Structures are given as C-alpha cells and as structure tokens.
Amino acid sequence: MQRKIAVIDDEERFLDLFKKILTSRIGNIEVATYRKAKDALNDLLRKDFDLIITDLMMPEMDGLELLRKAKEAKPNATIIVLTGYPSIETSVTAMKEGAYDYVEKPINNDALVIKVNKALERAQLLRERENLSQIVQGRRFEIIGTSKAIQTVKQLVEKVAPQPVSVLIEGESGTGKELVARRIHLLSPRRSSSFVAVNCAAIPEGLFESELFGHRRGSFTGAVSERKGLFEEADSGTLFLDEVDSVPKESQGKLLRAIEMGEIRAIGSDKPRFVDTRIIAATKKNLLSLAQSGQFREDLYYRLNVVKIKIPPLRERREDIPQLAYYFLKIYSQKLGKNVTKISDSFMRSLISRRWEGNIRELENLIAMEVALSDSDTLRGSYSETTLPNETEFSGNITYKQAREEFDKSYIRSVLARTGWNISKAAKLAGMKRQSLQYIMKKYGIRRDENI
Numbered sequence: 001m002q003r004k005i006a007v008i009d010d011e012e013r014f015l016d017l018f019k020k021i022l023t024s025r026i027g028n029i030e031v032a033t034y035r036k037a038k039d040a041l042n043d044l045l046r047k048d049f050d051l052i053i054t055d056l057m058m059p060e061m062d063g064l065e066l067l068r069k070a071k072e073a074k075p076n077a078t079i080i081v082l083t084g085y086p087s088i089e090t091s092v093t094a095m096k097e098g099a100y101d102y103v104e105k106p107i108n109n110d111a112l113v114i115k116v117n118k119a120l121e122r123a124q125l126l127r128e129r130e131n132l133s134q135i136v137q138g139r140r141f142e143i144i145g146t147s148k149a150i151q152t153v154k155q156l157v158e159k160v161a162p163q164p165v166s167v168l169i170e171g172e173s174g175t176g177k178e179l180v181a182r183r184i185h186l187l188s189p190r191r192s193s194s195f196v197a198v199n200c201a202a203i204p205e206g207l208f209e210s211e212l213f214g215h216r217r218g219s220f221t222g223a224v225s226e227r228k229g230l231f232e233e234a235d236s237g238t239l240f241l242d243e244v245d246s247v248p249k250e251s252q253g254k255l256l257r258a259i260e261m262g263e264i265r266a267i268g269s270d271k272p273r274f275v276d277t278r279i280i281a282a283t284k285k286n287l288l289s290l291a292q293s294g295q296f297r298e299d300l301y302y303r304l305n306v307v308k309i310k311i312p313p314l315r316e317r318r319e320d321i322p323q324l325a326y327y328f329l330k331i332y333s334q335k336l337g338k339n340v341t342k343i344s345d346s347f348m349r350s351l352i353s354r355r356w357e358g359n360i361r362e363l364e365n366l367i368a369m370e371v372a373l374s375d376s377d378t379l380r381g382s383y384s385e386t387t388l389p390n391e392t393e394f395s396g397n398i399t400y401k402q403a404r405e406e407f408d409k410s411y412i413r414s415v416l417a418r419t420g421w422n423i424s425k426a427a428k429l430a431g432m433k434r435q436s437l438q439y440i441m442k443k444y445g446i447r448r449d450e451n452i
C-alpha cells in the first residue's frame with residue numbers, strides 16, 4: 001500500500017531535497033510538500049497522512065502550533081519535527097507535545113531514512129491496531145438485526161468480503177447501503193488501505209472523469225493544479241461508487257475499462273496508470289431495468305454486478321425494529337451522556353408500526369432526538385407524534401395471521417430486550433408462563449444477538 005507523507009518547510013530547497021531523498025530511498029511512498037503550515041493544516045485534517053514531517057521555525061504559523069493542532073484533531077498522528085541546531089529545548093517541547101521523533105538540521109540522510117522508516121512502521125501498526133480493536137469490539141459498522149432478510153445480507157457480506165470481486169448493493173434510502181459497503185471493506189484483506197466513498201450524483205456535470213481518474217495541470221480551464229483521481233486514492237483499497245446509476249453515459253465506457261483492466265488515464269495525460277482498486281457500487285434504483293432500457297451500459301452493469309446484495313426496506317423486516325431501537329438508544333445515551341435505558345411499550349408499538357419511508361436512518365434520527373430531549377430513564381416518544389398503526393399499514397396484502405405473527409415477534413423481542421434477555425423476568429413482564437415464552441421464541445427463531 002502506498003504510504004502518504006506530508007513535509008512542511010518554508011524553504012523550497014529543503015522540500016525538494018526531502019522529496020528526493022525520501023522517494024529515492026524508501027519504496028511505496030507519496031510525498032506532499034507544503035511551504036506554509038496553514039495550507040498543510042487544511043490537508044492534514046482532511047486527508048489521512050501516515051507521517052507528517054515539519055520544520056519548527058516558520059513564519060506565520062510555526063511547527064509547534066501545527067503539531068498541537070494536528071494532534072488535537074488526530075491524536076494518533078505520527079509526526080517528526082526538524083530542529084535547527086542549538087535547539088535541544090524546542091525538540092524537547094515538541095516531544096512533550098506528542099511529536100514521535102525529531103531530526104536535526106543539517107540533515108544526515110541515513111539518519112533521516114532510518115527515522116522515517118521507523119515512524120512509518122509505527123503508523124502502520126497503529127492503523128492496524130485501531131481497525132482490529134474496532135472489529136473485536138464489534139462496534140464499528142455493525143449490521144444489526146435478526147430477521148431472515150438481514151441475516152442473508154450479513155452472510156453474503158462475510159462470504160464476499162475476502163474476495164476481489166465487485167459488489168452491487170441495492171436498497172432504498174437509509175437502508176444501510178454504505179454501512180454494508182464499509183463492513184465489506186473492513187472484513188477484507190484491504191482493511192488497512194483506504195475506503196473512499198463518492199456520490200456519483202453529486203459530481204458536477206462534466207467533472208466525473210477528472211474526479212475519478214484525475215487530471216494534469218492545465219488540462220482544462222479550472223485545472224490549476226494536478227489532481228489525483230479517486231481510483232488512485234483508493235488504490236489497494238476500496239472505492240465506493242454511491243448512486244452509480246448517475247454516472248454520465250459518456251463516461252461509462254471509461255469506467256468499465258478502469259474496472260476491467262485497472263487502467264486509468266488522467267485527463268491531459270497520455271500515459272496510462274494501473275491501479276488495484278476494488279469497486280463496490282450502490283443504487284436506489286433497479287439498475288438491471290435501466291440497463292435493459294438502454295439508460296445504463298449493459299456491460300458495465302454486469303461488471304459491477306458480480307455479486308448483488310439487496311437490502312430490504314425496514315417495513316419488510318419489522319421484527320428488527322426493537323433491536324435496532326435499543327441499539328441506537330444505547331449509542332445515543334452514551335454519546336449524549338444520558339442514562340436512558342428503556343423504551344415504553346406504547347412507544348415501541350408505535351415504532352413497530354410506522355411507515356419508515358426513510359428506513360433505518362429515520363429510525364436512528366428519531367431515537368437520537370428522543371434521547372437528546374428525554375429527562376427520564378424511559379423513552380416515551382413524547383417528542384415525536386405517536387400514531388397507532390394506521391389502516392393503510394396493514395390493509396391489502398397482509399393476512400390477520402401474518403399481522404399477528406409480526407406483532408408477536410416484535411412484542412416478544414421488545415420484552416426480552418427490556419429485561420436484558422432474562423427469560424423468567426420477560427415472561428413475568430408479559431404476564432405469561434416461561435414455557436409459553438420459550439415456545440414462541442423457538443417458533444419464530446428469536447435469539448439474542450451476540451453483539452448486543
């Protein structure tokens with residue numbers, strides 16, 4: 001994986017020298033140089049640099065201030081400071097402020113290379129440790145739900161993640177398409193490289209290719225500096241093409257080529273470059289029918305759709321609602337420093353019966369708002385209108401038996417969740433015998449999710 005290094009020094013000749021030494025003696029790196037700390041800071045906060053090397057004495061913002069600000073935003077950042085000679089004191093201050101190491105000027109090339117290699121190793125270790133601990137805690141990008149539909153999604157995610165194939169994710173707004181994409185990346189061998197997400201519908205007209213494949217300086221009006229495309233940013237990682245149905249027709253051929261051959265060509269450049277970028281695409285539409293009606297290139301459709309993951313809307317898996325509600329309740333109570341632990345029965349009933357046009361995002365936002373405004377340990381839905389199941393919800397294509405089953409599943413889940421999955425307590429709360437509760441649980445396959 002290519003490692004990114006930022007070097008900040010107000011003297012141009014030093015920057016040139018650094019770039020030359022580092023790129024010639026250390027493999028697989030990319031060096032960005034800055035003469036002004038202010039410009040650097042903007043990028044440092046936005047991008048993920050593996051290593052930052054900064055001079056200490058600079059006009060305007062000095063290196064120490066840059067160090068503090070970078071550390072504040074990214075406590076794990078690995079930073080080497082450059083100190084002019086008699087400044088043991090400033091290097092000590094810099095180390096206290098969290099610098100990883102310092103290099104004295106005039107630079108001794110060998111010492112520099114050794115220190116940079118060591119720092120890059122540390123950065124890599126930190127990144128892996130962070131990813132691992134998030135996986136172990138199971139917190140990051142956790143897909144919650146025990147409905148059959150979401151179980152199928154989870155199984156597919158685990159199966160497809162380690163393989164180098166494209167994945168197409170289909171689902172309504174807020175169903176968890178990006179979550180699934182990130183989870184796949186995290187479970188793949190690419191996890192320590194970048195996950196780059198781009199919303200194809202949000203790219204201004206005419207800029208799609210420059211955004212994805214990059215451009216050379218001056219290749220068109222407005223191309224004031226060279227820009228790397230997202231395919232390259234995600235090299236050896238994953239590129240998430242959200243709303244892929246919006247890729248302009250005239251660019252679809254180039255996209256196909258990039259995916260098929262890993263070959264990209266920056267605008268204004270005649271040299272092709274090769275990248276190893278995994279593509280995960282998402283859409284709210286039915287891409288196959290767009291392909292069949294000629295609005296989307298069919299060959300591109302098949303290239304993206306090696307594996308398809310369809311995420312069903314929340315209203316088709318209502319039995320997941322209690323668990324999701326409690327999951328978000330826990331997250332937002334923690335985040336907002338509140339001690340809310342329960343959801344009232346009537347609020348839960350109302351949650352289960354809503355239309356959820358905005359799917360899980362809407363549920364998450366609603367719980368977040370209720371938690372933020374609540375001043376007791378129980379959410380009662382006081383701040384969101386609590387309509388009871390309206391007729392249209394259940395009318396039409398659902399039988400009484402199905403509706404009743406839905407209710408049973410949701411109700412039992414909510415009772416169990418409230419009692420921390422203690423079956424005796426739950427049975428008592430529900431006013432039923434322990435055996436009856438166990439019978440219902442078995443009948444519907446209701447089990448506690450391991451990660452909650």
Ligand SMILES: Nc1ncnc2c1ncn2[C@@H]1O[C@H](COP(=O)(O)OP(=O)(O)OP(=O)(O)O)[C@@H](O)[C@H]1O
Binds near residue numbers: 171176177178
């Ligand atoms: N099964 C799930 N378990 C836990 N959280 C979920 C689940 N599905 C979605 N979420 C959460 O719901 C929110 C919306 O999900 P996400 O952004 O992935 O949806 P999306 O399908 O990409 O939506 P859009 O089409 O609007 O971009 C996120 O905060 C996500 O973490």
Ligand SMILES: [Mg+2]
Binds near residue numbers: 177178242
């Ligand atoms: Mg999304």
